[in-house]
Amino acid sequence: MTMIQALLVLFSLAPTAHLQDxxxxxxxxxxxxxxxxxxxxxxxxTYRIPALALTKTxxxxxxxxxxxxxxxxxxxIDLVMKRSRDGGRTxxxxxxxxxxxxxxxxxxxxxxxxxxGNISLLSTHNLGSDHESQIIAGTSLGxxxxxxxxxxxxxxxxxxxxxxxxxxxxxxWTWYATGPGAGIQLQRGANKGRLIIPCDHxxxxxxxxxxxxxxxxxxxxxxxxxxxxxxxxxxxxxxAELEDGRLLLNMRNYSPVARARQQATSNDxxxxxxxxxxxPTLVEPTCQASIRRLAWAAPxxxxxxxxxxxxxxxxxxxxxxxxxxxxxxxxxxxALLDPGPSAYSCLLVCEDGAVLCLYEAGGYRKIVVQRIxxxxxxxxxxxxx
Numbered sequence: 213m214t215m216i217q218a219l220l221v222l223f224s225l226a227p228t229a230h231l232q233d234x235x236x237x238x239x240x241x242x243x244x245x246x247x248x249x250x251x252x253x254x255x256x257x258t259y260r261i262p263a264l265a266l267t268k269t270x271x272x273x274x275x276x277x278x279x280x281x282x283x284x285x286x287x288x289i290d291l292v293m294k295r296s297r298d299g300g301r302t303x304x305x306x307x308x309x310x311x312x313x314x315x316x317x318x319x320x321x322x323x324x325x326x327x328x329g330n331i332s333l334l335s336t337h338n339l340g341s342d343h344e345s346q347i348i349a350g351t352s353l354g355x356x357x358x359x360x361x362x363x364x365x366x367x368x369x370x371x372x373x374x375x376x377x378x379x380x381x382x383x384x385w386t387w388y389a390t391g392p393g394a395g396i397q398l399q400r401g402a403n404k405g406r407l408i409i410p411c412d413h414x415x416x417x418x419x420x421x422x423x424x425x426x427x428x429x430x431x432x433x434x435x436x437x438x439x440x441x442x443x444x445x446x447x448x449x450x451x452a453e454l455e456d457g458r459l460l461l462n463m464r465n466y467s468p469v470a471r472a473r474q475q476a477t478s479n480d481x482x483x484x485x486x487x488x489x490x491x492p493t494l495v496e497p498t499c500q501a502s503i504r505r506l507a508w509a510a511p512x513x514x515x516x517x518x519x520x521x522x523x524x525x526x527x528x529x530x531x532x533x534x535x536x537x538x539x540x541x542x543x544x545x546x547a548l549l550d551p552g553p554s555a556y557s558c559l560l561v562c563e564d565g566a567v568l569c570l571y572e573a574g575g576y577r578k579i580v581v582q583r584i585x586x587x588x589x590x591x592x593x594x595x596x597x
Contacts (some may be wrong), residue, residue: 214380215343217437237294238538241549241551242547242548242549242584242588243533243582243583244258244583245297245420245550245583246300246302246303246581247578247580247581248274248294248365248513248570248578248580248581249276249292249306249579251576251578252336253306253318254280254306255280255525256278256279256280257277257281257283258282258283258576258577259276259292259578260276260283260579261276261318261319261392261556262273262274262275262393262557262570262571262572263320263322263391263393263394263503263558264394264559264568264570265323265324265367265394265560266503266561266563267324267331267366267367268324268329268366269329269366270297271295271296271366271367272295272300272560272562272568273295273296273320273331273367274293274294274296274303274579275293275309275333276291276393276579277289277290277291277292277319278291278308284345285316285318285342285344286316286338286341286342286344286516287314287316287373288315288340288507289316289317290308290310290311290312290317290341291311291317291318291320291333291361291427292306292307292481293306293308293309294307295296295367299564299583300562300566300568300581300583301356302377302389304446309333309361310359310373310421315337315340316337316339316340317335317336317337317359317373317466317524318335318336318392319334319335319336319377319389320334320391320392320512321333321390321391321395321411322394322395322434323336323337323394323395323396323407323408323409325397325405325407326397327405327449328431329360329366330362330363330432331350331366332361332395332407332409332432333370333587334359334360334390334391334395334409334411335359335360335373335390336357336388336389337356337357337359337373337375337391338352338355339352339353339354342354344387348386348387349470350416351527352384353522354385356370356376356386357376357377358376358380358388358390359373360376360378360432360435361373362432365415367484376434379435379436380411380426380435382413382437384415384416384417385414385415385416386413386414386416387414387421388412388414389412389447389448390410390557391409391410391411391448391449391450392500392503393500393502393556394504394558394560395409395410395451396408396453398453398481399508400457401457401481401545402481403429403482405429405431406428406429406482407428407429407431407482408427408482409427410423410425410449410451410461411424411425411449412448412449412463414445414448417589420444421445421447421559422441422443422446422447423440423441423446423447423448423463423476424438424439425438425439425451425461425478426457429480430538432580437478437482438482438483439482439483439484439485440485441474441488442462442476442488443465443488444468444475444482445465445466445467446466446488447463447465448467448500449462449464450504451482451500452503452517452540454477455478455503455508455509455515455539459477459481459482459485460475460476460477460503460517461475461478461485462475462503462519463475463476464472464492464496464499465490465498466498468512469488469490470492471496471497471525472490472491472492472494472495473491473494473501474488474489474490475489475491476489487566490538491543492520493534494543495524495525496521496522496523496524497523497524497525497527497528499521499528500521500555500556500557501520501557502557502559502569503519503540504517504518504519504559504560505517505518505561506518506535507568507588507591507594514538515539516536516537516590517536517540518533518534518535518559519534519535519536519543519551519559520532520533520534520571521535521557521560522555523546525552528554528555529551529554529556529583530548530551530552530554531548531549531550531557531571532546532547532548533546533548533567533569534546534547537590538579545590548585549569549584550571550573550582552573552574553573553574554572554573555576556572557569557570557571557572558570558571558572564586565586566586567589568581568582568583568587569581
């Protein structure tokens with residue numbers, strides 16, 4: 213029995229949100245949406261794979277893939293960025309972060325070192341002519357490699373991409389993806405300050421696919437390979453730090469056993485993972501998702517984790533925000549952000565407590581940011597009388 217279950221719980225929520233049976237949603241939608249990228253902009257066929265970061269100066273950086281010539285996962289793909297100086301309400305012009313001609317630069321996964329303000333943007337690269345199926349089969353001209361881009365001026369300028377494949381990918385892995393979305397910096401315990409980036413890979417011999425993490429203890433200068441999941445049939449993932457110091461890895465699921473996310477935990481800062489299991493409430497149509505901490509527990513106040521994904525077993529639709537008050541064991545609060553077609557997403561908590569959800573919408577025709585004000589977010593108080 214958790215602390216929250218043992219205590220009498222008094223729920224204090226904004227009028228537009230309420231706690232509920234996890235199988236139900238509150239009526240209507242919450243948040244205010246704005247299109248950040250739209251197909252055809254900057255002569256780009258499709259924008260996909262969103263990621264968000266909050267700089268130490270309070271600016272919001274939005275990243276994604278600019279798929280220049282076609283919608284698919286291969287070909288001429290650049291990493292692009294837009295900046296917001298007003299908490300995600302408006303965004304400035306597009307900046308190209310990495311353009312390698314006709315090759316594929318993608319899967320942005322970003323983390324900010326809170327001690328220095330330096331930003332690490334992890335990415336993967338492959339020849340534009342190589343398709344995922346060829347890379348997995350070992351018939352491609354090249355393979356997937358892992359790269360690091362760094363900004364020391366809050367995203368104004370970026371370093372030349374530096375390859376870090378040797379320290380982050382095993383020789384028998386074929387396909388590899390960083391994130392996508394965002395990593396975290398550990399706030400507590402023996403590994404406080406460690407940067408964690410969630411990743412996934414496929415084994416050459418078995419074609420089995422797993423989730424794993426990479427980590428840095430020197431502010432993002434050097435990256436090491438961390439632990440992988442005990443079982444396969446999972447890939448794209450994000451990670452959250454729990455109240456007791458463990459890490460929670462939340463993963464895209466391919467197992468036919470359940471149409472729901474899988475989760476695993478680490479007791480050693482991401483060096484190993486254990487206890488892989490399904491999260492039945494987190495229904496998914498096999499898609500990427502995002503998990504983020506909204507608040508740590510405080511006296512008489514429960515901690516809160518947030519989760520976003522297209523919450524449907526039928527297809528990529530119904531972008532939904534959920535909240536957990538017991539470190540991901542249950543998800544009793546949910547709110548619909550968008551009833552229409554939606555797919556990949558990334559969550560961010562702003563300086564003023566508002567939450568941004570940057571997500572693919574409109575059948576991959578645009579990337580939208582939904583801003584949810586603090587008054588619309590859940591909070592839970594513990595009555596210890």
